[in-house]
Amino acid sequence: MASMLDMFQRTVLRAEMEDEATMPRPGGGAQRGFAAKRKVLIILALAVPLLVANYGMYGWSSLAVRKELTSTAQSVEAQAALALKAAAITTGEVADARYSQRGCFLGSVQLLQLKALSSPYVRSLNVVRNGKVTCSSVGGAVDVPAELFAPGLALRTGSIRLLQSHWFGLEAPGIAYVHMRNAQDGVISIMHERYFRDMVDLPSKDRYRSVVLRLGDQYVYGDGGMTDTPPVFINQFVSVRDSNGVQVFVEASHKLRMMYLTDSVVTWNLIAVAIGLLMALAVNFYYVRGRSFERMMRTAIANHDIVPFYQPVYHAEGAxxxxxxxxxxxxxxxxxxxxxxxxxxxAERMGLIDSLTLSLIKQVQHDLENIIHLPVGRxxxxxxxxxxxxxxxMIGALERFSGFLQQNGLRLVLEVTERQFVEQAETERISTFFEWLHRxxxxxxxxxxxxGYSSMGYLNxxxxxxxxxxxxxVNGIGSSTTAEGVLDTIIQMAQKLGMKxxxxxxxxxxxxxxxxxxxVDCIQxxxxxKPVPVTELNQYIPIAAPIHGDATDAESPVPVPAGNAGSAA
Ligand SMILES: Nc1nc2c(ncn2[C@@H]2O[C@@H]3COP(=O)(O)O[C@H]4[C@@H](O)[C@H](n5cnc6c(=O)[nH]c(N)nc65)O[C@@H]4COP(=O)(O)O[C@H]3[C@H]2O)c(=O)[nH]1
Structure with missing residues (x-):
């Protein structure tokens, strides 16, 4: 506490010795902060669009890759579906044909061969009777249990099974497709596996790491592999499937995304740079304008162009x-x-408020010395x-101003807002300061x-x-009972705490x-x-008796009708 007062006294002494010119240059720190802020904002204006563009480009390339993979997968799926449909039609027709339901004669074998030859995807057609293959376009009359003929193949219409080899020794693997007339009788067609492999063996190897076709529970790979093991993907991939159990997976190559990125990197970045430059220009423009406003304000303060107006405050009871x-x-x-x-x-933001306050104090002193003499005690x-x-x-300047007013029988009141108290957390320092001000x-x-910040705590x-x-x-009087309620509470509270x-x-x-x-004690x-220039203030200083009850009493020097109340507000 003692050291606080010492500090103030030293300050006062020093302030008294100082000429106004030696006062700290207003706004120096704020200016530096201002310039630094401008720099940061310009850097952000340039950098943010670039970051957004590149981040966006990455997301966009992922979408573009996905789109391409999906379209490729759909095209493979369409081909596979077409082949299966053709095989299903042939198989169904043979199953329903009379020649396949009789015994296995030369004529029926020839008819089976003819049918297989005329179907683009089918290699052989094999008639199943009582769960056994009994007649084949390749092997003629046979008697092979279906599970031996095509291991793992379910005798159910629509079943598909990849076969590593053909029962009748035709080297190449095949794909079996089933059409059953009833639980025991039907036809198994064997399709060329090659067709399906070609579907997934796409030429664009630099774009796709793998293309896989799932038929039933098995997988056909572009490199010729046919397996029960599902594929493992390490890059972005998509899959499409149809209702027949055909599913196609397409996996992007490492390069695919890069291809899209390379294609668009220049465009995106050029756009980003253009946007960044525009934003940087806008920031700069804002600051240049701000600076010119700041310069204007500095000049106005220095020339005392910002002037004090005076608004009278009256006793409520007596005016x-x-x-x-x-x-x-x-x-x-x-x-x-x-x-x-x-x-x-x-002015607060730019650090000019102190010099403005000092300028106003100087002008008020001049007004009170030369233009108007306020009644003692005001x-x-x-x-x-x-x-x-x-x-x-600043404290020194206020103290000198207070001294000047006291010499003229007046008292200085410092108006502080609630916000200041919420922001100034060091309550002890402030209350010590208040004690000093009162002294x-x-x-x-x-x-x-x-x-908005009201708190009983700091009022106490x-x-x-x-x-x-x-x-x-005040505005709510007569129109809002809530506002009136709050108003009454505030008045009572202030009265209890001994405040005017x-x-x-x-x-x-x-x-x-x-x-x-x-x-209420006073009314403003x-x-x-209205607030008036000093030259008009005299007419608002009452010289005579109070008014009671009727504020418009013509006998009283106050109130003054608002319409006549001076120039600016
Ligand atoms: N609608 C209406 N308004 C009325 C009436 N009577 C007075 N006013 C206005 O209410 C404001 C009261 O000042 P404030 O609350 O201190 O609020 C002030 C104060 O916080 C700040 N301010 C003004 N001059 C200074 C200054 O010299 N220094 C600092 N630091 N702040 C100032 O700016 C604020 C606004 O000042 P002004 O525009 O002069 O606005 C003033 C005044 O002109 C009325 O009957 N009806």
């Missing part, structure tokens, strides 16, 4: 002047009127920036109370002199009467007076 609030006004020749809601947050309220607590030089005769007002912890009730609650209440943005007689009825708002 006597409690004091004035200083509100900054900026009329720029080029841009016109710039609202404080725009330039104050900007207050002068100044909005102070959140950073004030950390700046010894200097400086009062503290909590501004915009009720706008910090010793505020005034609580300013935000205009939204000021209702802000009071615009109507109804609001004044309501607030007077709730024993257009109903009485």
């Amino acid at each position: 006597l002047l409690e004091g004035v609030e200083i509100l900054a006004r900026w009329h720029n020749p080029g841009e016109g009127y710039i609202a404080p809601d725009v330039f104050i947050p900007y 207050t002068v309220a100044l909005n102070v920036p959140p950073t004030m607590f950390d700046k010894p030089e 200097q005769g400086i009062l503290i007002s909590l501004d915009d109370f009720g706008t 912890r910090f010793n505020f002199d005034y609580l300013k009730i935000d205009g939204v609650f 209440t000021i209702a802000e943005k009071v615009e109507t007689k109804e609001q004044v009467l309501y607030l007077v009825g709730r024993q 708002g257009y109903y009485y007076a």
Whole structure:
């Protein structure tokens, strides 16, 4: 605590010795931060589209590969389905033909041969009677149990089985297809395995690592293999299947995705660079504009073009002047009127708020010395920036300003917003600071109370002199019972805590009467007076008796009709 006060005293001493010119250059740190932020944003503007493009290209190439694999698989599946359909038709026709249902004669064997020859995919046709192959287009009359003839083949219409060799010694493997007339009688056709192998033996080896055809429970590979073992894929693959149990797998080669990537990498990256450049230009433009606004503001502060306006605050009961609030006004020749809601947050961001506050203090001092003399005992309220607590030089300036006001019988009120208290976590430091301010005769007002951060906790912890009730609650008088309820609660709470209440943005007689009825201490708002330049302030300083109850009493010097209440707001 002692060291805190020491620090303030040292600060004050130092500040007194310092000329205004030797004050820290406003906004130096903020400027550096500003430039660094611009750099980071430009880098991001350039890098993000490139990252997105390349990431997107990777995803897109995966989709393109998938599309190609699917289309290839569908085409193989269509060919296999066509071959099977042709074989099924031939097999079915033979099974239903009368010659295949009689004994195995030379004539019927010749008819079987003729039928096999005329079917593009069928190599042999074999008649099954009572579960045995009895007549074959290749072997003639035989008597071979079906399970020996085609091991593993189920005697059921539509069954398919890959056979490594043919019963009748025809070297090449084949594919058996069954059509049964009934449980025991039917026809087994043997198809050329070669056709199916050719279907999967695609020429584009650099695009596909493997193409596999599943028939029933077995697999035909492009390299000639036929096996019961399912394939293992290491790259991206797709599979398509049909209702006949034909399934085709197509696996991409290592190169396939790369082929797509190489095809599109230049286009995608060129687009990304173009977008990145546009975004970087936009960022730059934004900052250049920001800089010019910043320059404009610096000049305005240095030339005292941002000027103090004064809004009177009156006692609720008697309409006597409690004091004035200083509100900054900026009329720029080029841009016109710039609202404080725009330039104050900007000044805070750019580190210009301290120099603005100092400029306003200087102008107010000049006004009070040369243009208007406020009645003794009144207050002068100044909005102070959140950073004030950390700046010894600002504290020094405020102390000097307070000293000046006290010499003129006035008191300085510092208006701080709730936000500042939520953001300034070090409560002990702040309450020590408040004690110090009070010892200097400086009062503290909590501004915009009720706008979102309200907490009873800090009202108790910090010793505020005034609580300013935000205009939204005043606005609700007569129209919102909820707002009225909150308003009543805030007033009662402030009264219990011994704070003076000021209702802000009071615009109507109804609001004044309501607030007077709730024993609000002070009223500020257009109903009485708008913020005015110092040259117009005199007419708002009451010289005589209070009003009671009717705020429009013509006898009273206040209220002043809002329409006559001066120039800017
Ligand atoms: N609708 C309506 N509005 C009324 C009425 N009576 C007063 N006002 C406006 O309400 C605002 C009250 O100031 P604030 O809450 O401190 O809110 C201020 C304050 O937070 C900030 N500000 C203004 N001047 C300064 C300054 O010099 N320094 C700092 N740090 N902040 C300032 O900008 C905010 C906005 O200032 P302004 O635009 O001047 O807006 C002022 C004032 O013009 C009324 O009856 N009806």
